[in-house]
Amino acid sequence: MKANPSRTRIWRSQYLPSIELVHGVSKIHSLPRHFHEELELGIRQGDGWQFNYRGATYSVPPNTLVVTQPGEAHHADCASDRDCTYRGLQIGVDLLQQVATEVAGRKTALPFFSMPLVYDRDLNTQIVQVHQALEQPISQLEQQTLMGDLLAQLILRCAENPPCQAKLGEERQPVDRVRIYIEDHYDREISLEQLAQVANLSSFHLNRSFSKTFGMPPHAYQIQVRILQAKRLLRKEWSIEQVAFETGFASQSHFGSHFKRLVCVTPRQYIQDSKNVIDFDV
16 A cells, blocks of 8 residues: 555564554555455445456455455555545465364364355454454454454355364353453453463364353453453542553553443542442331
């Protein structure tokens, strides 16, 4: 993306080293013919664009996912009279291979995506939401869980000859061990790989089993446990800044947004309202 480089950002997360992310805002999106060593996923929001790939030119509608195989040359052009947003992810082949193997429950070939354009609205929405989440200071566990689930859905919905998912069994004891581990270490950065080792399951299988058993994925359970502890500390008149740090949130604003989402009031409101004790004997 050459136009307006001051409004283009490229970054990697320390918790997702195999993934490079791109976020750009511009009227013109123009790239010469090139290729990547990773699988490339890209969505342009606001206007369509032209994509040349495998000897064909595609007119890509806005909000449509474009999937480019590693090593395949392509180029893109778009000119619009308004600012449009481009979101891209470049996925390392080792990670893609790992997720495909975990989905199948056995060693499997690197997924191949024969169709470059994906018109799956739910999947395209999921990609945008994950990309937006990765722009925020979310936990290691949340980053890895969101990305793992996204890649699994991409493989299952879009790959040629997708693998069959390994069946879920009765994993109550393994996921209970994970639940206890999260509760005992709620204030720490925990990786999905650590939890998989606790359960002796693959990361993908753990995420599915935990969600089936407890109604939410491990990262959401971690956030819930952190908020419950935060409520206890706020009632003890700890400062909001102290509570955010003590419960493992990356920042006070990050803590506040999760608290408001789950409790329906801000931490400051909660401090005030928790003082309202009704004496029914009066």
